[in-house]
Amino acid sequence: MPSPSPICTALLAAGLLASLSLSTGLRAADDVLIADFETADYGGWSATGDAFGDGPAQGTLPGQMPVSGFIGRGYASSFHHGDGGTGTLVSPAFAIVRPYITFLIGGGKDAERTCMQLIIDGRVVRTATGSNDRPGGSEALIPGSWEVRDRIGQMATIRLVDQATRGWGHITVDQIVQTDRRAAVMRDDMSRDIPITSRYLLVPIADHGPKRQVTLLVDGQVVVRNDIALADGTADWWAFMEVDAWKGRTGTIQVDRLPEDSHALSAVIASDAIADQASCYHEAGRGQFHFSSRRGWLNDPNGLSWFNGEYHLFYQHNPYGVGWGNMHWGHAVSGDLVHWRELGDVLAPDALGPMFSGSAVVDAANTSGLGTPGHPPQVLIYTAAGSPTVQCLAASTDGRTYRKFSGNPVLPEITGGNRDPKVFWHAPTKSWVMVLYVGLPHDQHTVQILTSPNLRDWTRASSVPGGSDGFLFECPDLFPLAVDGNEAATTWVLSAANGAYAIGSFDGRVFTPERTDLPSHQGGAMYAAQTFSACAPGDGRRIQIGWLRTAMAGMPFSQAMTIPMQLGLTATPDGPRLTHTPVVELEALRTGTQRIPAMILHPGDANPLAGSAGELVELRLEFAPEASSTVMVTVRGATIAYDAAHQQLTVQGERVPAPLRGGRQRLVIYGDRNALEVVASDGLAYVPVAFLPKPEDHSLALRVAGGTASIAHVEVSQLGSIWK
Numbered sequence: 001m002p003s004p005s006p007i008c009t010a011l012l013a014a015g016l017l018a019s020l021s022l023s024t025g026l027r028a029a030d031d032v033l034i035a036d037f038e039t040a041d042y043g044g045w046s047a048t049g050d051a052f053g054d055g056p057a058q059g060t061l062p063g064q065m066p067v068s069g070f071i072g073r074g075y076a077s078s079f080h081h082g083d084g085g086t087g088t089l090v091s092p093a094f095a096i097v098r099p100y101i102t103f104l105i106g107g108g109k110d111a112e113r114t115c116m117q118l119i120i121d122g123r124v125v126r127t128a129t130g131s132n133d134r135p136g137g138s139e140a141l142i143p144g145s146w147e148v149r150d151r152i153g154q155m156a157t158i159r160l161v162d163q164a165t166r167g168w169g170h171i172t173v174d175q176i177v178q179t180d181r182r183a184a185v186m187r188d189d190m191s192r193d194i195p196i197t198s199r200y201l202l203v204p205i206a207d208h209g210p211k212r213q214v215t216l217l218v219d220g221q222v223v224v225r226n227d228i229a230l231a232d233g234t235a236d237w238w239a240f241m242e243v244d245a246w247k248g249r250t251g252t253i254q255v256d257r258l259p260e261d262s263h264a265l266s267a268v269i270a271s272d273a274i275a276d277q278a279s280c281y282h283e284a285g286r287g288q289f290h291f292s293s294r295r296g297w298l299n300d301p302n303g304l305s306w307f308n309g310e311y312h313l314f315y316q317h318n319p320y321g322v323g324w325g326n327m328h329w330g331h332a333v334s335g336d337l338v339h340w341r342e343l344g345d346v347l348a349p350d351a352l353g354p355m356f357s358g359s360a361v362v363d364a365a366n367t368s369g370l371g372t373p374g375h376p377p378q379v380l381i382y383t384a385a386g387s388p389t390v391q392c393l394a395a396s397t398d399g400r401t402y403r404k405f406s407g408n409p410v411l412p413e414i415t416g417g418n419r420d421p422k423v424f425w426h427a428p429t430k431s432w433v434m435v436l437y438v439g440l441p442h443d444q445h446t447v448q449i450l451t452s453p454n455l456r457d458w459t460r461a462s463s464v465p466g467g468s469d470g471f472l473f474e475c476p477d478l479f480p481l482a483v484d485g486n487e488a489a490t491t492w493v494l495s496a497a498n499g500a501y502a503i504g505s506f507d508g509r510v511f512t513p514e515r516t517d518l519p520s521h522q523g524g525a526m527y528a529a530q531t532f533s534a535c536a537p538g539d540g541r542r543i544q545i546g547w548l549r550t551a552m553a554g555m556p557f558s559q560a561m562t563i564p565m566q567l568g569l570t571a572t573p574d575g576p577r578l579t580h581t582p583v584v585e586l587e588a589l590r591t592g593t594q595r596i597p598a599m600i601l602h603p604g605d606a607n608p609l610a611g612s613a614g615e616l617v618e619l620r621l622e623f624a625p626e627a628s629s630t631v632m633v634t635v636r637g638a639t640i641a642y643d644a645a646h647q648q649l650t651v652q653g654e655r656v657p658a659p660l661r662g663g664r665q666r667l668v669i670y671g672d673r674n675a676l677e678v679v680a681s682d683g684l685a686y687v688p689v690a691f692l693p694k695p696e697d698h699s700l701a702l703r704v705a706g707g708t709a710s711i712a713h714v715e716v717s718q719l720g721s722i723w724k
């Protein structure tokens with residue numbers, strides 16, 4: 001963007017520029033700034049309504065997707081009261097002195113209700129809008145321009161209008177300039193033919209760029225379509241589009257909106273390797289024993305299952321961005337729940353919508369008919385989140401190739417907010433059971449229970465109310481656990497995305513809660529956890545993995561999975577409660593273990609861990625604190641504090657109850673490059689947190705304050721990476 005003469009702003013506001021321009025010595029080619037919204041208020045602009053607030057926005061406003069593309073600190077925004085606000089913002093009168101007015105504009109695409117207007121003699125002579133007219137989209141401001149050659153010499157005002165109150169009911173504008181050069185023209189017909197000679201097309205990504213609809217056609221058919229922030233200059237990173245299926249054919253890439261001089265399309269290249277393959281999984285911000293995807297964003301774990309001798313982890317995946325969107329199911333397999341091998345995505349968005357969360361079962365008796373003789377299928381049950389939002393199946397007999405069921409959907413929409421089917425086989429009633437999140441009007445949450453003989457035909461059996469405060473919102477799971485290993489005391493657990501759970505009984509059709517909304521001990525970093533539908537034969541464990549909300553700016557990937565935890569129920573004075581225990585397989589990560597002799601630790605004592613350090617570590621401690629003591633463990637700068645008086649554990653500010661058990665506390669701490677996971681009170685307290693330690697800080701410390709602690713046992717293990 002050319003830099004305008006600041007002097008002009010004041011002159012324009014007074015409407016004096018036309019007469020003064022020659023005497024102030026301005027060159028004819030100089031750009032003339034109308035507004036850059038860099039001051040605390042709107043200056044001479046006048047506002048009506050509440051939408052535009054008291055002054056320009058500085059960065060993203062609360063409740064808004066990240067705003068990018070504006071210049072400097074401020075820009076005009078009608079999102080000060082969300083989409084609901086309405087109003088106008090009108091500039092002082094100015095003289096048109098250049099053939100073009102250029103600007104940056106974002107928000108809703110509605111030429112009447114979310115727009116910017118050029119007004120001359122009381123008439124609207126030009127209009128511009130943002131580019132969003134459907135859910136999703138982008139808050140990036142992009143260049144626009146008006147040719148006003150025929151208006152030179154006339155007086156004008158600019159009016160920003162927001163009269164819309166629903167989705168995309170707002171507008172954002174910055175850097176309005178009079179100039180001799182028009183902004184690059186946006187074209188909506190840009191395309192390029194590309195011979196598909198290899199496994200991937202590498203696609204340049206600009207993390208904060210405007211998203212565009214990018215379509216790959218083969219033989220005139222749409223085969224891939226996603227919203228992608230294509231980089232037009234230097235790419236922040238390169239995504240890879242899997243195109244093996246069309247190898248040897250010619251593809252056509254189409255983009256819905258690109259500046260005509262864009263280099264984005266010509267930058268796309270065919271390749272058999274992903275970009276930066278050699279450093280992949282070893283980047284500075286990559287968790288070394290927390291699963292994350294090679295490239296792009298991930299959220300919920302999906303389809304956790306054991307099939308054909310492997311654990312399968314599917315996950316919500318955006319292959320083309322480090323933010324949420326374009327929901328695919330990614331896929332990774334493991335022999336031991338710890339070392340994962342990432343394969344390609346198995347479900348991509350289709351005409352029914354993006355691929356939202358769901359589960360997987362092994363249909364051993366081939367009730368679905370989706371297997372072949374001798375080859376029972378692994379069946380994925382997922383939500384296609386289009387309009388309507390429906391439940392669907394896909395199946396595989398080899399754990400590698402997945403085919404969507406031709407009879408999809410298998411369950412029509414119940415309400416628009418129905419999603420995340422978790423399915424399991426209920427042996428006593430010889431039936432498949434689905435727990436499905438169903439949102440009702442007024443933010444009421446329910447989990448509905450459905451049954452099926454064959455995974456294709458579903459009957460609604462019952463419904464569990466969750467209220468409106470977040471309990472039973474999204475991603476339900478329902479499973480039995482034996483209390484303290486006693487099969488006769490088996491109790492059912494119904495959990496949902498935020499980790500809160502109910503315990504009760506289940507007869508195959510109806511879940512009868514005994515206690516609901518038990519507080520989650522997890523803090524806010526873990527979400528949408530799911531348990532495996534089965535483990536290896538003979539392994540009766542119930543294992544859970546959650547989405548760990550952690551990110552590091554500047555990486556070509558974002559978010560991770562928690563380490564796998566074995567779930568249990570243990571009796572407490574309040575009744576049975578869930579416990580989390582890191583799976584025993586994690587021991588394979590230890591590359592060396594140091595044990596520290598038992599001792600009484602006093603306040604002010606030397607740090608017994610001074611001789612230990614590590615980047616990737618596991619610490620196990622057992623201690624009996626005095627009632628007045630706080631025991632503090634520091635791992636790479638993060639503090640884990642146990643306050644004996646309140647029987648409370650604090651992990652990086654996250655506070656949870658953690659009862660002493662027989663007067664003792666046992667802590668298990670895993671420290672990775674992106675996260676810290678802490679288990680206390682024999683699993684009753686579990687706190688995973690996102691954590692970005694300083695790379696050079698490998699220090700460990702153990703201290704006590706307020707009283708002494710009898711340290712029975714300390715074990716520090718260095719851990720290796722799961723990435724080969």
Ligand code: FRU
Nearest residue numbers: 300316356357419474475528
């Ligand atoms: C939970 C969730 C699910 C949905 C998925 C979409 O994080 O909102 O309810 O299926 O993410 O990615």
